[in-house]
Amino acid sequence: MRSSGESCKDMETVASSAALPLTCEDVEPLLPLVADGAIMASSDPAVFAHLSRCVECQDSLARHDLITLGLECGRGTVCAVRSAAAWHYRLPWPAATAAGLAVALLGAWALQHAAGGSAPAPVLAQRADTQVISVPGPDPSRPYYVVVQGDHVSVIDPQAVDGAISRDSSAVHPVMRRINTH
Amino acid sequence: MTDQAANPEPSERSTVRLPERQASPPVMSSTASTVAGFVLGNSQDEAIALLTHEEGALRRVMQRYVRDASTVDDIYQEVSLKVLRRLESVRDPAAVRGWLFQLARNACLDYLRREDRRKGSSNEALNDHSAVGDLGRSPSEQLLSRERIEAVQRALERLPASQREVIRLRIDEGLDHEAISARLGISRQAVEVRLCRGRATLKEQLDAIIGGEL
Numbered sequence: 001m002r003s004s005g006e007s008c009k010d011m012e013t014v015a016s017s018a019a020l021p022l023t024c025e026d027v028e029p030l031l032p033l034v035a036d037g038a039i040m041a042s043s044d045p046a047v048f049a050h051l052s053r054c055v056e057c058q059d060s061l062a063r064h065d066l067i068t069l070g071l072e073c074g075r076g077t078v079c080a081v082r083s084a085a086a087w088h089y090r091l092p093w094p095a096a097t098a099a100g101l102a103v104a105l106l107g108a109w110a111l112q113h114a115a116g117g118s119a120p121a122p123v124l125a126q127r128a129d130t131q132v133i134s135v136p137g138p139d140p141s142r143p144y145y146v147v148v149q150g151d152h153v154s155v156i157d158p159q160a161v162d163g164a165i166s167r168d169s170s171a172v173h174p175v176m177r178r179i180n181t182h
Numbered sequence: 183m184t185d186q187a188a189n190p191e192p193s194e195r196s197t198v199r200l201p202e203r204q205a206s207p208p209v210m211s212s213t214a215s216t217v218a219g220f221v222l223g224n225s226q227d228e229a230i231a232l233l234t235h236e237e238g239a240l241r242r243v244m245q246r247y248v249r250d251a252s253t254v255d256d257i258y259q260e261v262s263l264k265v266l267r268r269l270e271s272v273r274d275p276a277a278v279r280g281w282l283f284q285l286a287r288n289a290c291l292d293y294l295r296r297e298d299r300r301k302g303s304s305n306e307a308l309n310d311h312s313a314v315g316d317l318g319r320s321p322s323e324q325l326l327s328r329e330r331i332e333a334v335q336r337a338l339e340r341l342p343a344s345q346r347e348v349i350r351l352r353i354d355e356g357l358d359h360e361a362i363s364a365r366l367g368i369s370r371q372a373v374e375v376r377l378c379r380g381r382a383t384l385k386e387q388l389d390a391i392i393g394g395e396l
Contacts, residue, residue, distance in 0.1 A: 032381035033374060036352065038359060041277065041284040048280025052239070058283075060385070062246040065287070067384050069294060070334040071353045 022050045027057050035064035229269040233262050236279065240286045247290035257289045264289075330391065337387035345380030348373055 027050045033039045034047065041048040051057050233240075240261060244254045264285055338346055351357045351365060359377075363370040 029378070029382075032378040032385070035381065036377060038374065038377075041280045045274065045277040045280050048283055049276060050280075052279035052283035055242075058243060058246060061287070063385055063388055064381060065247070065291060067334060067381065067388055068353070069291070069298075070331050071338065071349070071384075072295075073298065073331050 022046050024050075024054060024057055027051065027054070028060060031057065031061050031064050034061055035068050226266055229266045232269065232278070232282075233265055236282055239279075240282060243283060243286040244290050247287070248293060253293070257286070257293055261285050261289050330388075333391050334384060334388065337384050341380050341383060345376045345383070348376040349380045352377060 027047055030039055030044075030047055034051075039047055051061060237258070241254055241258060244257050248254055248257065261282075265282065338349065341349070347366070348362055351362045352359075357365065359370050359373045362373045366373070
């Protein structure tokens with residue numbers, strides 16, 4: 001495989017010779033621009049004619065496409081993977097305490113539910129990219145709340161928010177305000 | 183080489199950053215042409231014949247993006263409908279297979295993006311991508327694991343600033359090449375070279391991570 005520098009070096013030359021049947025060597029340097037959407041079947045039919053019959057170039061293009069999807073996921077918009085990853089990402093405030101508490105609480109919750117299968121954590125409220133999830137605390141009558149906001153995970157003691165939190169979606173606002181102050 | 187700014191809706195150019203999703207049917211002067219051993223005469227029967235002939239190839243393309251068989255079936259049906267509706271305007275035999283390939287690929291990418299949005303908004307992803315092993319997971323799932331997203335992001339950070347900036351403007355802000363050229367005060371060709379080199383380097387990094395499996 002050629003290096004990226006060599007691949008792009010002759011890009012214009014390759015593109016201008018599209019009237020001839022293209023080889024893998026011709027097409028490979030163009031695949032980044034195919035993945036980018038700059039080269040399409042309507043504009044460069046020879047490139048796509050080659051792609052339609054070349055398994056190797058199809059594989060290579062698929063990888064370029066997957067990189068695009070990965071970059072899109074990384075840009076902070078709604079993305080399933082980012083949502084999943086939020087559980088494992090950095091914790092922003094009193095990090096050590098919050099992290100330890102979150103792990104302990106979630107672990108306790110998981111153990112409690114192990115016998116019953118893998119039920120999802122109860123989501124009390126959700127707005128945009130913020131979720132409030134209830135997890136049992138030391139006192140069964142007083143659950144803690146885990147707030148997942150983007151990449152940030154925080155644990156809230158209900159008493160710490162002046163009792164404003166409840167199992168009501170409207171109660172997410174004071175939690176959000178509190179999170180935003182940290 | 184054309185830019186996706188060829189999109190006839192200029193208002194979307196600055197906001198829609200995704201590659202062109204609608205494959206335009208290739209057009210030539212001939213009205214009936216031989217493709218893959220039979221004649222295209224602009225009828226649904228011929229579209230069905232074409233689909234029958236190309237089904238295996240189309241499914242193999244789709245399986246590069248989506249490994250689940252039932253999902254491939256769904257996407258194949260979606261592509262078949264598009265072919266039936268739009269094949270009438272296809273008159274270039276040399277371009278038909280490339281057009282089909284683009285339809286199949288775009289349908290897969292659209293599906294993956296839809297799924298991502300759906301899972302992102304319904305919390306279904308909480309358990310989907312955090313598994314340790316890759317066995318049995320689709321290529322996109324393999325890539326779109328937390329580890330691999332982070333790997334792609336790290337690779338992006340290691341790119342030369344000039345290449346990284348162009349990719350970010352393209353991906354994050356959705357600027358087309360012309361707009362990036364104006365923003366950075368460089369030629370459009372320079373934009374494409376930086377984009378091309380940056381993406382090629384990212385792919386080399388990805389190749390190193392996932393090896394020969396796809």
